[in-house]
Amino acid sequence: MTNGSRDAWRDERPAPAWLGDVAAGVEAWTQGAAPSTGEPDRERSSGKRSRSGGSSSARGGRRASPPPDDPARLGPEADPESVARTILLDQLTGRARSRRELADKLASREVPDDVAARLLDRFEEVGLVDDAAFTRLWVSARGAGTSRGLARRALASELRRKGVADEVVRDALEEVEDDDEHATATALVERRLRSLQRVDDATAARRLVGMLARKGYPAGLCHRVVREVLAEARRDVPDDL
Template structure:
């Protein structure tokens, strides 16, 4: 039985397709899955050997019509990562930089993060983690909880304050911290 040649992936440039239509298909496929930053899309097009001038022209056009919007992407990313992972502004800034978001855009979006919501998120993270730390020495618990918050981008001052308050509440639920 003769073997059939494997078909190239749908977004792979072929001999018969012009680079612009290939790039447009790649962009639309990528954006149909989830929002992406311009740099992520540029990197994807480069991996698929789309000529740089074609990629730039198409990305500019996609920005004009609102399909590629780094500021909207950054807002969505920040909102999602705060809700699902409890990340603080510092960690979010690092993630946005990795996604190719300009520092100015990241600063604008991160300035909108409410410090009270950030503190509330830290409290939720600590309360969740405390459930699995019953019976541990208090110093060990403090160290682990502060370390967990630090990895999520919280500053040492806020981390220690939240941990101490939550530990006090755990010891005395009637305490008002």
């Protein structure tokens, strides 16, 4: 074929589908695929024999392996400190958390210990992590005077499970007065008693004491409050209460 004939043949070939689209062209080449010309691949469609005399299916049906990933295309690995910072900010969106909670979350995401400690220290310096403030908020949201109405003992147990130091817990719970707990226990029993109108007095008393005990109130306070509320509601107070 002369040069003129070859040039004419090139001019007659249809343009590839990705012509003019750099991204599509790069993708086509990096995926190891020949640019589409709009025509079927004659070699594949005709089952063209290999030089050894057999088709690709005749050689065990093995397909060509895809090209290996291009490291440049995959991009650099994420910086552990940036990952840790994002995790912390996500965790602190919506509510405060204890340092132990945040450390456990970073560990579950396989953030290196030294990176986690450094970021947590930095967050403490700027006030985003503060176990004392977290503890006060926890007590005010779940303790005396709230719908949950947890007693100091139950609050202390929850906070210790979250990794808050004992002295921090004690400081926060010192602000809760005995009268506050008595008033909260009374309100809880009065509210619960309204749903026990069809229950006999002994069963009602047992259920009310059990409810307060589960919320962390000491046995003496549980019995005293239930006796007071039952008497006020003109219901019989069991002898063993």
